[in-house]
Amino acid sequence: MKTVRFSAERLLALFQQTPVATLAQLKTAPGTDVDLTAFRKLSALPYRTSYSHRGAYYTLDTLAHYNSLGLWSYRDIHFSRHGTLLDTAARLVTNAPAGYFTAELEALVQVAAKDALRQLVQRGRLDRRECQARYLYCAVERERRQQQWAARQAQQHPEDDLAAALVLFYSLLDEQQRRLYAGLESLEWGHGGDQRMAQLFGLDVDTVARGRVELLSGQVLRQGVRRAGAGRPRVEKKHPKS
Structure with a gap:
């Protein structure tokens, strides 16, 4: 029995007609009703799955117009250069100068992100702490997290120039x-x-x-100065017997 082969060029032709496609369209283009066949051909292309609509839409990186955060939207369908919503949230929060509250992140990704943030904290990929009766999500790395927290505190009290100066000096x-x-x-x-x-x-x-x-x-303990008695014990010089 002769095996039917499908070319990825048909998928390219599809994306030239529409920058975003569903799985049904991906199967129709090469003329197959098998999901695996469509995905195998798609894997040969630089494709991206939407982080919205439960990943039901596909596009090519060459067609997406990502913004400075690595996000792109086509109508109400959202894609990220970073991949899934979990990976995107982790990257954006870690890179944010002052971390993000849930509402701030949702305004950027344009989808609900509360559950994703909760999962990231549970998996140890992000950290959070209470700030003005809300959770502020920060990087998991300690030094980065402290920098974000200090920056957020300075933002919370912009009228307090002294507090902002203290936080800035502290970060150095x-x-x-x-x-x-x-x-x-x-x-x-x-x-x-x-x-x-x-x-x-x-x-x-x-x-x-x-x-x-x-x-x-x-x-x-001064930097670079050892406490008295620290370090290797002193070795007495041995003199040869006469």
Whole structure:
């Protein structure tokens, strides 16, 4: 029995007529009723599946006009250079200077994203913390997450130039310096300072308290300077017997 072969050129001709197609159209173009055959031919092309409509639409990367975020919409059908909605949400949140609230991300992707964000947090691909009775979604990497939180805090109080300056300076420090600086500002603030600085800089209250205690006790290790007694033990020189 002779095997019937289908050419991907028929799919290219289809996409020249319409930039977005359904699976039914993909099967009709080469004249097959088998899903696997259509997908096998489609795999030879730089295609993309919509992250909206449960992935029911297809296009070619060469036809999509992605914006600076890697998103493209054709009518009410949405595509992403990053792939699925999960992958897209993870990339956009991680790259966002101040993270995203759910509503902010949904305004960009133009579909519901609450469930996708919840799954990403559960899978350890994103982190979240409460901010003004809402969840702010941030990168999972610690340093990036702290930068996003600090930037968001500065946005929440644009009239407070001093707070914005503190957050900016804090973002330039290394890990030990950030802890000590947060502790210093907590001392300056007085009662409730640990909680206030933790909120401002996106730290745990215990981290701020640790920095404050280190400053008060003087137990601060200068960068590049070892504590007394640290390092390899001294080796005494041996003199040859006469």
